[in-house]
Amino acid sequence: xxxxxxxxxxxxxxxxxxxxxxxxxxxxxxxxxxxxxxxxxxxxxxxxxxxxxxxxxxxxxxxxxxxxxxxxxxxxxxxxxx
Amino acid sequence: xxxxxxxxxxxxxxxxxxxxxxxxxxxxxxxxxxxxxxxxxxxxxxxxxxxxxxxxxxxxxxxxxxxxxxxxxxxxxxxxxxxxxxxxxxxxxxxxxxxxxxxxxxxxxxxxxxxxxxxxxxxxxxxxxxxxxxxxxxxxxxxxxxxxxxxxxxxxxxxxxxxxxxxxxxxxxxxxxxxxxxxxxxxxxxxxxxxxxxxxxxxxxxxxxxxxxxxxxxxxxxxxxxxxxxxxxxxxxxxxxxxxxxxxxxxxxxxxxxxxxxxxxxxxxxxxxxxxxxxxxxxxxxxxxxxxxxxxxxxxxxxxxxxxxxxxxxxxxxxxxxxxxxxxxxxxxxxxxxxxxxxxxxxxxxxxxxxxxxxxxxxxxxx
Numbered sequence: 275x276x277x278x279x280x281x282x283x284x285x286x287x288x289x290x291x292x293x294x295x296x297x298x299x300x301x302x303x304x305x306x307x308x309x310x311x312x313x314x315x316x317x318x319x320x321x322x323x324x325x326x327x328x329x330x331x332x333x334x335x336x337x338x339x340x341x342x343x344x345x346x347x348x349x350x351x352x353x354x355x356x
Numbered sequence: 357x358x359x360x361x362x363x364x365x366x367x368x369x370x371x372x373x374x375x376x377x378x379x380x381x382x383x384x385x386x387x388x389x390x391x392x393x394x395x396x397x398x399x400x401x402x403x404x405x406x407x408x409x410x411x412x413x414x415x416x417x418x419x420x421x422x423x424x425x426x427x428x429x430x431x432x433x434x435x436x437x438x439x440x441x442x443x444x445x446x447x448x449x450x451x452x453x454x455x456x457x458x459x460x461x462x463x464x465x466x467x468x469x470x471x472x473x474x475x476x477x478x479x480x481x482x483x484x485x486x487x488x489x490x491x492x493x494x495x496x497x498x499x500x501x502x503x504x505x506x507x508x509x510x511x512x513x514x515x516x517x518x519x520x521x522x523x524x525x526x527x528x529x530x531x532x533x534x535x536x537x538x539x540x541x542x543x544x545x546x547x548x549x550x551x552x553x554x555x556x557x558x559x560x561x562x563x564x565x566x567x568x569x570x571x572x573x574x575x576x577x578x579x580x581x582x583x584x585x586x587x588x589x590x591x592x593x594x595x596x597x598x599x600x601x602x603x604x605x606x607x608x609x610x611x612x613x614x615x616x617x618x619x620x621x622x623x624x625x626x627x628x629x630x631x632x633x634x635x636x637x638x639x640x641x642x643x644x645x646x647x648x649x650x651x652x653x654x655x656x657x658x659x660x661x662x663x664x665x666x667x668x669x670x671x672x673x674x675x676x677x678x679x680x681x682x683x684x685x686x687x688x689x690x691x692x693x694x695x696x697x698x699x700x701x702x703x704x705x706x707x708x709x710x711x712x713x714x715x716x717x718x719x720x721x722x723x
Contacts, residue, residue, distance in 0.1 A: 276391075276392050276417070276498040276499070276548060276550045276551060276705075277392055277550075277576075278498065278550045278553070279357075280357070292505065292508065292509075292618070300357065301357040308475060308505060310501075310505055311501055311505075311612050311618075312612075312614075320358065320359055322550075322606050324498055324499065324502065324550060325472065325473045325499060325502045326472060326473030326475050326476070326502065327473065327475070327501055327505060329501065329550065329553045329554055329606075329615065330553050330606045330607075332606060333604065333606070334605075336604040336605040337359060337605040339604055339605070340368075340579050340580060340602070343583055344368055344372060344583070347371075347375045347586075348371070348375075351375070351378065
């Protein structure tokens with residue numbers, strides 16, 4: 275139910291308010307979604323969409339964090355090993 | 357798909373599993389709150405990658421599962437009225453009420469339709485002015501912005517033939533109830549990433565502090581979950597109890613302010629019944645008096661319909677992490693997705709459905 279899927283914003287229509295909408299590509303499947311809650315979203319951004327409504331703009335720098343954390347764990351282990 | 361596939365890398369998952377094995381020095385029990393996480397854990401076998409001392413128990417975060425029986429009965433009563441188009445997410449259709457399901461109501465001639473978004477239900481109301489369109493608004497905080505937006509749009513457009521049957525629930529009061537319950541075994545939580553995408557994570561601070569439990573806001577892909585588990589266990593091993601954010605690519609500390617603003621404008625906090633669990637104070641959302649005209653329970657006079665739960669269904673224990681699905685005597689025998697006793701066997705996020713689909717036998721062998 276709380277499934278939300280990231281997709282690439284291709285096109286924006288409507289005014290800058292609760293009626294703003296956009297066309298989003300989910301791996302090539304296009305859907306029209308509400309951009310009411312992501313006024314900062316620009317064409318080319320990835321937005322995370324739940325039941326037809328974008329809830330956030332994916333932070334591309336933070337997206338690498340899960341790998342960076344793992345890399346640091348690896349370094350810690352190398353430092354700690356004899 | 358970008359921002360999905362890379363978080364399913366088996367090699368990185370194996371590295372996280374190895375790091376966890378090095379980190380754990382004693383038994384710990386963690387709960388993932390969200391049914392979407394439960395589904396990913398069972399589907400990808402993440403629990404089987406963990407060191408034996410780590411136990412993941414499944415939480416109550418399946419809105420379909422916790423929607424009370426009597427609300428299903430009310431939905432069926434509304435769907436059976438002539439002139440009504442009853443719209444719902446697909447998951448709700450097979451959930452058993454006290455006698456029937458919405459699917460049975462559809463088979464009996466009710467106009468029950470599956471929609472992808474509450475905004476689609478508003479569009480139906482717009483194009484069918486002679487019909488009453490009702491949307492079954494179940495969900496956690498994640499779904500509240502979409503439902504609030506639907507009501508807001510309907511009001512702006514002056515639609516008088518649209519209403520919501522609301523069964524919205526909130527995560528923090530459920531965590532509070534679990535932690536306060538006698539015999540609680542849960543020592544740390546993976547909080548639901550998309551709930552926090554909307555609400556942020558500041559409301560978890562007092563919970564973590566008061567109950568001395570680590571809470572890590574966690575995403576839904578295998579690497580997200582493994583990192584979330586690592587962060588919780590690290591806190592436990594170091595004797596810390598804080599709120600941390602694993603899912604920073606989507607979750608900001610204050611959440612999504614525009615979404616929170618509209619939720620607060622349309623909804624207010626109310627007490628809510630949780631199927632299998634009972635009433636939890638301050639644990640739901642209901643329409644504010646200014647939006648009372650959009651309340652389907654009043655419009656169709658169904659608020660007096662009462663119902664009791666099937667006494668053979670142990671979903672309440674499953675939802676509180678006290679029973680694993682395969683430990684229920686009815687699992688896979690008297691209770692299957694085709695003939696479910698409770699909602700946890702129906703919903704794609706229900707723990708019983710996840711076990712039935714991905715490991716119907718394995719667990720019997722492993723005990």
